[in-house]
Amino acid sequence: MDHGEAGGGRRRFSRRSVLIAGASGLGIAGFTAGTASGVLPFSAAVQRAMGVTSTTPVSQLGVAQVERVWSQARQRQVDLVTLLPSKSPPANLPMSLLLHGLHGRARTAAPTGTLAELSSQVARRAVPPFGLVAVDGGDNYWHENHPGDDPMAMLLEEVPQWLRRRGLGGADGQPFAVTGMSMGGFGAMLYARRRAERGRPVGALALLAPALILSWSEMAKRDAFHDEADWASMDPLKHLDATSGIPTGVWCGTEDSFITGVRRYVAATRPAVAYTARGKHGDSFNRTVVPSVVTFLGHHTPPT
Numbered sequence: 082m083d084h085g086e087a088g089g090g091r092r093r094f095s096r097r098s099v100l101i102a103g104a105s106g107l108g109i110a111g112f113t114a115g116t117a118s119g120v121l122p123f124s125a126a127v128q129r130a131m132g133v134t135s136t137t138p139v140s141q142l143g144v145a146q147v148e149r150v151w152s153q154a155r156q157r158q159v160d161l162v163t164l165l166p167s168k169s170p171p172a173n174l175p176m177s178l179l180l181h182g183l184h185g186r187a188r189t190a191a192p193t194g195t196l197a198e199l200s201s202q203v204a205r206r207a208v209p210p211f212g213l214v215a216v217d218g219g220d221n222y223w224h225e226n227h228p229g230d231d232p233m234a235m236l237l238e239e240v241p242q243w244l245r246r247r248g249l250g251g252a253d254g255q256p257f258a259v260t261g262m263s264m265g266g267f268g269a270m271l272y273a274r275r276r277a278e279r280g281r282p283v284g285a286l287a288l289l290a291p292a293l294i295l296s297w298s299e300m301a302k303r304d305a306f307h308d309e310a311d312w313a314s315m316d317p318l319k320h321l322d323a324t325s326g327i328p329t330g331v332w333c334g335t336e337d338s339f340i341t342g343v344r345r346y347v348a349a350t351r352p353a354v355a356y357t358a359r360g361k362h363g364d365s366f367n368r369t370v371v372p373s374v375v376t377f378l379g380h381h382t383p384p385t
Contacts, residue, residue, distance in 0.1 A: 142167040143200030147188060150243060152216075154234035159217035160187040161243055164196050166203035166210050171385045176250040177258035177285070177378050178236065178272065179215040180223060180265030183292070183303065187215035190265070192289070192367035198375050208379020212249065214256065216240060222292075222305040223268025224315060236272055237279075257383050258285035260374065262367060263339070264303075266291025271315055274323040285381035286329040287374050289367050293318055293342025318342065321349050328353050330377040332370040334360025353377075 148161045165174065181190035191213065202208045218232040225231035245254030261269030266288040273286045294300045295318075297309040306312040313319055329352035333343040336359065347355040354377055360366030 143196040144168050152235045154231045156229050162187040162215040164213040166200045171210055173251045174249050175211040175257045175382050176214050178256045179213045180261035180268045182263030182265050183220055187217045190215035192371050193364055194368055194371050198371045202375050209382045211382040222264055226305055258283050258378055260287040262289040264292045270317040286327050288331045290333045290337050290339050290362055293346055295342055328381055330354030332356045334366040337362045
């Protein structure tokens with residue numbers, strides 16, 4: 082079944098899109114929108130959250146685009162956010178998924194400075210061209226906790242169609258990698274597992290303070306699983322072999338509440354990158370490791 086952007090037998094994606102280009106030392110150069118409303122008033126905080134702020138001249142090439150699309154898997158409209166390294170990226174630009182954390186959304190999935198760093202590294206040819214794509218996944222740890230709302234099906238079935246229709250992600254639109262923060266890290270590991278089960282493993286897995294929780298009493302507070310058995314069936318720490326062989330990077334602050342679970346994961350799997358440094362959970366730490374994450378993904382980007 083082609084979920085795509087159709088619902089009820091007709092196309093239901095919004096014509097509204099927002100293009101955001103960085104400008105050296107100036108934050109945002111301007112906005113253009115495909116609606117009569119014209120300029121959209123994004124605050125400086127939202128600009129930073131989308132990773133649009135820039136500090137280098139080459140970062141003015143980076144572009145973020147926001148669209149509203151209909152997700153049949155989630156039975157609602159969601160934001161589809163793409164971060165591209167230049168205004169005219171190569172055809173079939175490789176794309177990596179970017180999964181937000183609990184109470185997050187696609188527009189705030191990227192750590193501060195992500196777009197600037199991506200466009201800078203690509204412009205300097207430090208890494209091959211690639212982009213990032215984020216979607217709204219709700220708060221259910223990226224799986225179908227409530228019937229009819231299946232964010233994992235959206236990632237597996239619909240995102241490739243949305244990317245392919247936009248000339249992104251290769252001929253099949255499949256993201257080559259996945260990055261996730263907090264709850265999104267849990268979701269990234271589950272997504273990588275599902276891709277491996279389908280015989281189409283991702284080429285890289287990047288995790289920022291993944292929500293590796295060690296007890297059901299703690300996880301139950303999230304109201305994201307039916308019961309302990311449901312959580313155990315998806316808990317990455319109980320299925321370490323599911324993503325073995327996938328190049329993995331993990332970054333986490335030592336004052337982060339998830340550091341114990343992260344250390345257990347690192348000790349058990351010995352990922353390609355395992356970085357810890359002083360820092361708490363959130364953007365104050367994540368923004369400091371953006372260059373390393375971009376470099377890691379770049380080293381596993383397939384040729385266009």
